[in-house]
Amino acid sequence: MPVPHDIAAETELWDTYAESAFKDDAEPGFCWTQYAGHGPGPELLGSPRSVLEIGCGTGRALAHLARQGVEAHGVDLSSVMVKKIRERWADTGATFECGEVLEWLAVHDDTFDAIYSIFGAVWFTDPGRLFPLVRARLNPGGVFVFSQPPAIPGAYGPQGMYKGGFAGKAMFTYRYSYRPAIWERLLTRAGFTSAEAGIIEAPQPGHIGTLIVSAAARP
Numbered sequence: 029m030p031v032p033h034d035i036a037a038e039t040e041l042w043d044t045y046a047e048s049a050f051k052d053d054a055e056p057g058f059c060w061t062q063y064a065g066h067g068p069g070p071e072l073l074g075s076p077r078s079v080l081e082i083g084c085g086t087g088r089a090l091a092h093l094a095r096q097g098v099e100a101h102g103v104d105l106s107s108v109m110v111k112k113i114r115e116r117w118a119d120t121g122a123t124f125e126c127g128e129v130l131e132w133l134a135v136h137d138d139t140f141d142a143i144y145s146i147f148g149a150v151w152f153t154d155p156g157r158l159f160p161l162v163r164a165r166l167n168p169g170g171v172f173v174f175s176q177p178p179a180i181p182g183a184y185g186p187q188g189m190y191k192g193g194f195a196g197k198a199m200f201t202y203r204y205s206y207r208p209a210i211w212e213r214l215l216t217r218a219g220f221t222s223a224e225a226g227i228i229e230a231p232q233p234g235h236i237g238t239l240i241v242s243a244a245a246r247p
Contacts, residue, residue: 030154031186031202035128038152039105041191041199046109049086054116056092060146060175061238066231070096072173072242076141080165082129083148087113087122094122101125101140103132105149129153133161141167145174151203154186155211159218169247172220178227178239179205208239215243 061067070093073079077099081090084102086109094100100122104110110126117124125132129149143162145151150158151174162172186202206214208225215223220243227237 030156033154033202035105037199038201039107041201042104042106043108044191044199046106046112050109050112050116051086052116054086054088056088056095056117056120058089058092060173060240061228061230062147062177062236063231063238067228067238068240072171072240073142073144074171076170078140078167079142079144080138080140081148082133082143082145082150082162083152084113084124085109085146085148087117087124089144089146090122090124091117091120094120101138103127103129103149105129130157130161133158133165136165139165139167140170142171142173144172145176147176148174150174151176152201153204155204155206155214155218159215159220163219163245166245168245170245171242172215172245173240173242175238175240176203177205178237179207184210208241211239211241215241220244221246 058070079098079100081102084090084104090100090102102124105128107126110124114124184206186204189201189203191199211225212223223243225241227239229237
């Protein structure tokens, strides 16, 4: 059963997050994992001419791609974050829009060589609704790649998450967690030709790894 996302409440949550997460002195950088310098880089996207990051957050990854000559676009739910990253990365040529990802993908006709999410919108959006929309916005032969923490064993599907601990105003959202094989099945059901999901171990044994999932559209 779909969970009842309250977009207005989630917007407030991500606006609050933006105030603390964005750093004015941030530099471009692209890393799929939560550990700096660990794991693969943008090569997982292939050699795209155009990319879309859904839930682009601080915009550092898009700024990195834009400076490599890629046509880089991002969408994020937080107007606070979008204002900050438009100003910070204005010189890169990357573009940033504010919007709820399902609505944005449904009304825009633009297509891209690659769509990706780094601990972003895929983690917080019902894949049954999101994946077909992503597939429709990919060019033939395009790729969809995303990363997020792996599921906690036995805790699958939508998981409630409070922001800022368990005291204060109740700001919360839902994140989606599945075993790698289920992510692959969800993607092929949405029309992707192939899908591969796996977990990259953390650089320190016993620490949280990173789920990385990639899917390809038919050439």
